[in-house]
Amino acid sequence: MRKCLYPRMLALVLVLMISFVFPRQLLAGHGEKAPMKKAVLLVAFGTSIPEAQHVYENIDKMAREAFPNVEIRWAYTSKIIRKKLAKRGKILDSPELALARLMEDDYTHVAVLSLHFIPGEEFHNLYVNAHLFGQMEGGFQKLLVARPLLSSYEDMERVADAVIKHFPNSRKKNEAVVLMGHGSEKHPADAIYMAMASVFQKKDPLVFLATVEGHPTIDDVIPELKAKKVKKVYLMPFMSVAGDHARNDMAGDEKDSWKSILESQGFKCEAVLTGMAAYPEIVNVWLDHLRSVLKHFE
Ligand code: CO
Secondary structure, eight states: OHHHHHHHHHHHHHHHHHHHHSOHHHHSSOOSOOOOOEEEEEEEOOOOOHHHHHHHHHHHHHHHHHOTTSEEEEEESOHHHHHHHHHTTOOOBOHHHHHHHHHHTTOOEEEEEEOOSSSSHHHHHHHHHHHHHHTOTTSOSEEEEEOOSOOSHHHHHHHHHHHHHTSOTTOOTTOEEEEEEOOOTTSGGGHHHHHHHHHHHHHOTTEEEEESSSSSOHHHHHHHHHHTTOOEEEEEEOSSSOOHIIIIIITOSSTTSHHHHHHHTTOEEEEOOOOGGGSHHHHHHHHHHHHHHHGGGO
């Protein structure tokens, strides 16, 4: 009697094991995979400044041209900005909500592009949450997260060349450019700004990169400007859009803005309020990261 039970128990154990290992949809009889339906989710910090918004529109346009057969959607990571925009009737999703909607709309293959500069805190949060969505049963067949802008030495070189190309024409030989990156004080990826600064320095010794919330700081740059006997400084955001940091912390009139600090040290200042994502060469670096992810869907 006992002997006969073993094969049955074994079968039961096997069935249980299989149903844990394989997603339910594959065992459920309606088992054929849904036909591929591709989507891209562009994720940015967000901005509530209309001029800066145009820069995102530029990315959107370039992405649609580069990937004409793919659904393209947006999400903003900043809750404050999403709430501000919602008051004006402009509804933008968080990445999580946008992914849930894509799932609901039966997209099978999703590429998430982080429009961040470094793989810092925001990127990692996005990466973790997106992958959790990717693991859900009955959801996407494949979800991949593309890398942020500065993900390799080659990226840094391309970005530096693009930025230098867009320096103001009025800049004279002995005039410096100080770029304001965001920075991420508590994240190891903050070190990328140091690396990026040295890439700029190699290409043009009068180009400096500092950050608002990480390192290097503007105080690190001032002695170098003095050592190189610089009289005039162009200030430019090294961020995707010329948002609040660029307008206030960089070019604002408050005492602690970079413009005020540099002027108090005797430098003449001129601010350029164009976000980096307005430059097609920079957007193309992001889109190349997206392209290499979409290749995995072919
Ligand atoms: Co900030």
